[in-house]
Amino acid sequence: MAEPGPRTIVWADEQRAECVKDIAAAAALTVVGAGCSTKGRSSAIAAIFDCPPVDDLRSVLTDAECDVILIASAEDFGAAAHQSDAAAVLNAHTRGVRVITLDPLPASALELAGPWTTPGPGGITPLAGLSFVPLARAARPFREAAEVLEMFGEPRTVLIEACCRPEEGSLGARLFGAIEVLLSLVGEPESVDAAYAPPDRGQLIRQLGETLRNTHGDITANFRFADGRAAALLATDRSGRWSRNITMLGAEGRLRIFDDGFEWVNSAGDRVDASRQVKRRGEPPHETPHAPPHPPPQSPACQIIAEAITRTLDPAVPTDSPLDHPGVLAVCQATLLSTRTGSAESISTIRRMMHVG
Numbered sequence: 614m615a616e617p618g619p620r621t622i623v624w625a626d627e628q629r630a631e632c633v634k635d636i637a638a639a640a641a642l643t644v645v646g647a648g649c650s651t652k653g654r655s656s657a658i659a660a661i662f663d664c665p666p667v668d669d670l671r672s673v674l675t676d677a678e679c680d681v682i683l684i685a686s687a688e689d690f691g692a693a694a695h696q697s698d699a700a701a702v703l704n705a706h707t708r709g710v711r712v713i714t715l716d717p718l719p720a721s722a723l724e725l726a727g728p729w730t731t732p733g734p735g736g737i738t739p740l741a742g743l744s745f746v747p748l749a750r751a752a753r754p755f756r757e758a759a760e761v762l763e764m765f766g767e768p769r770t771v772l773i774e775a776c777c778r779p780e781e782g783s784l785g786a787r788l789f790g791a792i793e794v795l796l797s798l799v800g801e802p803e804s805v806d807a808a809y810a811p812p813d814r815g816q817l818i819r820q821l822g823e824t825l826r827n828t829h830g831d832i833t834a835n836f837r838f839a840d841g842r843a844a845a846l847l848a849t850d851r852s853g854r855w856s857r858n859i860t861m862l863g864a865e866g867r868l869r870i871f872d873d874g875f876e877w878v879n880s881a882g883d884r885v886d887a888s889r890q891v892k893r894r895g896e897p898p899h900e901t902p903h904a905p906p907h908p909p910p911q912s913p914a915c916q917i918i919a920e921a922i923t924r925t926l927d928p929a930v931p932t933d934s935p936l937d938h939p940g941v942l943a944v945c946q947a948t949l950l951s952t953r954t955g956s957a958e959s960i961s962t963i964r965r966m967m968h969v970g
Contacts, residue, residue, distance in 0.1 A: 625685035639919030674701035687716035699739035706742025721824035747921035768861035776852030785825025802836035809952035855914035
C-alpha cells in the first residue's frame with residue numbers, strides 16, 4: 614500500500630474544485646480539509662474531496678495540523694483591508710507548513726509595500742513562506758533548455774503566451790507567471806502599453822481594477838526596453854486549452870520553449886537543437902469488448918501544476934532562485950494601469966509608488 618502523501622488543506626472556489634482535486638491526486642497529496650470563502654459553501658467543497666470542511670483560511674494558516682496549505686482561489690485573502698493575512702502566512706511558515714498558491718499573493722504592488730515585506734521573527738518576511746506555482750522557469754522544459762539558452766544568448770525580442778481555462782486559474786495568475794518569465798529572460802522593461810478584452814463583448818465598458826485579484830478575460834501587452842529590445846505577451850483565462858509558449862528572436866535565430874520541450878532554429882532555418890515530446894494523432898487505442906474503458910486523461914494544466922507542486926515539496930530538489938516579487942508586481946501594476954488609461958505606462962513610476970525594491 615502506498616504511503617500517504619503530504620497532509621494538505623485545500624482552499625478553492627466551486628469552479629476550480631474539481632480541477633484542484635485532479636491536481637491533488639496527480640501530486641499525491643492527502644487532502645485532510647477543504648473549504649472556500651463563500652459563506653456556507655465549504656461543506657460542498659469538502660464533499661468533492663471527501664474530507665472535513667474548513668471555514669476560515671486565516672485560522673488554518675495559524676493553527677491547523679497539516680503539512681501543506683494549497684490556496685487555489687485566494688479571493689480577498691491578502692487584500693489591503695486584511696493586514697493580518699501576511700502574519701498568518703508567516704505563522705504557517707514558522708511552523709514548517711508549506712503554503713502553495715495558484716493565485717498571486719499579494720495581488721498588487723501597493724499591497725506588497727505593506728505587511729508582506731515587514732520582517733518577522735528571525736528577520737523573515739511573509740513572502741518567504743509563499744510558493745507561487747507553476748513558474749515557467751522552474752518547469753522541466755525550461756530547465757532542460759538552460760544550456761541552450763546560454764548558447765542562444767540575449768534575445769532582442771520575446772513573445773510570451775500564457776493561456777488557460779477559468780477552472781485552471783485566473784487571468785491574474787497567467788499575467789503574473791508570464792511577466793515573471795519575461796523578467797527572468799530580458800530584465801525589467803522601461804514601459805508597457807496594454808489592452809484588456811473582457812470575457813463577454815457586451816462588457817466592453819468594463820475595466821480591470823488595480824489588483825490581479827478576481828480578474829478574467831484577455832490582456833495583450835507590448836513592452837519597450839531602454840536599449841531597443843522589445844517584448845509582447847498574451848495572457849488569458851478564457852482559452853479553450855492550457856498553453857505556455859515562449860518565443861525568442863536573437864542573433865542566433867529563433868528559440869521556442871513549450872510546456873513539452875523546446876526547439877532552436879538558426880537564422881538559416883536549420884534546426885540546431887530540440888527536445889520535445891511528439892504526440893501522435895490518430896484513432897483511439899483499440900479496446901476489446903471485455904476491456905475496461907481507458908480513464909480520461911488529466912488535462913495538461915493539472916499535470917503541469919501537479920508537477921510544480923511535487924517539485925516544490927521535494928526536499929531533494931535544489932531551491933530555485935527566489936521569485937522577484939517587487940519586480941513582477943511592479944510590471945503587473947503598470948500593465949493593469951495601462952489597460953485603463955489606454956497609454957503606455959512607466960514601470961519606474963510604479964517602483965517609486967511602492968517604496969520597495
